[in-house]
Every structure is written in C-alpha cells, then in structure tokens.
Amino acid sequence: MTQEDAQGSEGGQPEDQSKRDFLKVAATVSAALAVVGIASVMKSVVIPVIPSGSNLTFPKVKVSTLSEVSGGTAVIFNYPLDNTPNVLVKLGQKAENGVGPDGDIVAFSQVCQHLGCIWGYVPTGGSPAVNKAYVAKSPVGYCPCHGSIFDLANGAKVIGGPAPRPEPQVALEVDSSGNIFATGMGPPSIFGHSTGSSDPNNDLQGGNLVTTTQGS
Numbered sequence: 001m002t003q004e005d006a007q008g009s010e011g012g013q014p015e016d017q018s019k020r021d022f023l024k025v026a027a028t029v030s031a032a033l034a035v036v037g038i039a040s041v042m043k044s045v046v047i048p049v050i051p052s053g054s055n056l057t058f059p060k061v062k063v064s065t066l067s068e069v070s071g072g073t074a075v076i077f078n079y080p081l082d083n084t085p086n087v088l089v090k091l092g093q094k095a096e097n098g099v100g101p102d103g104d105i106v107a108f109s110q111v112c113q114h115l116g117c118i119w120g121y122v123p124t125g126g127s128p129a130v131n132k133a134y135v136a137k138s139p140v141g142y143c144p145c146h147g148s149i150f151d152l153a154n155g156a157k158v159i160g161g162p163a164p165r166p167e168p169q170v171a172l173e174v175d176s177s178g179n180i181f182a183t184g185m186g187p188p189s190i191f192g193h194s195t196g197s198s199d200p201n202n203d204l205q206g207g208n209l210v211t212t213t214q215g216s
C-alpha cells in the first residue's frame with residue numbers, strides 16, 4: 001500500500017502495569033543480547049507479551065526494508081492477523097523501541113483504540129486531510145473519526161482526542177541485509193480483538209495469523 005493509505009479511513013482495562021512489564025522485559029533481553037554478541041544483527045528488540053495461559057505464538061514476517069523506508073515512506077502491513085493493519089515508518093527522530101541504524105523505525109497497530117477507525121500517519125509539520133488546522137509538532141498518528149492523536153516516538157501514547165489507551169507496538173528486528181521483520185506485538189490488544197475479559201491482552205481472535213511476506 002502507499003503512504004496515502006496511511007492517511008486513515010473510517011472504520012478499551014488495566015494497561016499501565018503491563019506496559020511497564022513489557023518495557024522491563026525488553027530492556028533485560030536487549031542487555032542479554034549485547035553480552036552474547038548478536039546485537040549487531042538485531043538492531044533493537046521488543047519482546048512481545050503473550051498472555052499467560054495463551055498458546056499464541058507470534059510469527060516472524062518480513063514487512064519492509066531499510067531502503068524502502070529511508071525517505072519517510074509509510075508502509076502498511078497486516079500483522080499478526082491477516083485483517084489487522086499496521087503502519088511502519090522511519091520517524092526521523094529516535095523513538096521508544098525504535099530499530100534501525102538511527103533507532104527511529106517503529107510500527108503500530110493502525111486500528112484506533114477508541115472505536116476502531118483507521119488512523120493515518122502525519123509527519124512533523126504535516127496536517128491530516130480532515131483537519132488542516134492541526135499541524136503536527138512531532139510524528140503522530142491522527143484518527144479521522146474523532147481526532148485521537150498518538151505520539152509515535154513515545155510508544156503511541158495518546159496526546160489528544162478520546163482514545164483511552166496507546167496503540168499496540170509491533171516488535172521489529174532488522175537483519176544485516178537491511179530486511180525488517182515483525183516478530184511480535186506488545187499490549188494492549190488490538191481494538192476489537194480482545195474477549196472483553198479483565199485481561200486486555202487476552203487473545204487475538206477474529207482473524208488468521210499471517211504467514212507470508214507483507215508490505216508493499
């Protein structure tokens with residue numbers, strides 16, 4: 001898909017603790033990788049949180065390359081299910097859990113955590129088509145339905161609008177050839193893919209796990 005597709009179209013749980021646990025695990029494993037000397041292959045690693053008791057296993061799927069995203073082009077890919085879109089983009093500034101040589105490549109679920117519309121990527125200085133009065137001071141995701149705004153350099157935290165929680169972040173790896181892989185996804189659950197139980201990371205029902213190369 002194209003960057004225009006990332007501009008969005010129409011289409012809620014205890015989250016802070018799980019987010020902290022997610023980041024703690026990621027930091028621990030990154031340190032371990034440096035010790036064993038394979039950090040040069042995996043530029044950065046985000047470890048997905050798989051709910052306890054779940055038999056879910058995230059697939060590893062190639063979604064893009066460093067050259068494809070070098071100019072800021074947004075890449076849309078379905079992951080981990082074949083009907084759940086994500087945006088992958090090189091932000092041009094260091095990002096939380098960012099990968100690549102500059103630590104600025106991130107990917108998030110594109111399904112808005114408010115009511116499930118598809119948000120679009122807006123680079124620094126840009127404006128969403130639905131609200132030309134808004135000028136992004138940093139790279140954001142902007143939902144055209146009710147104006148939720150996600151800070152993409154800081155874990156897609158909500159900085160505007162009614163979304164009750166951040167977007168799930170896709171775990172990425174970059175190999176020595178510049179290929180970018182999706183390897184997992186952090187909490188919370190993709191909107192519409194939780195059972196609605198007390199565990200927000202309960203499951204990913206409602207689609208099939210992707211198994212083939214994604215991206216444009």
Ligand code: FES
Nearest residue numbers: 112114115143146
């Ligand atoms: S669905 Fe995104 S702000 Fe309402």
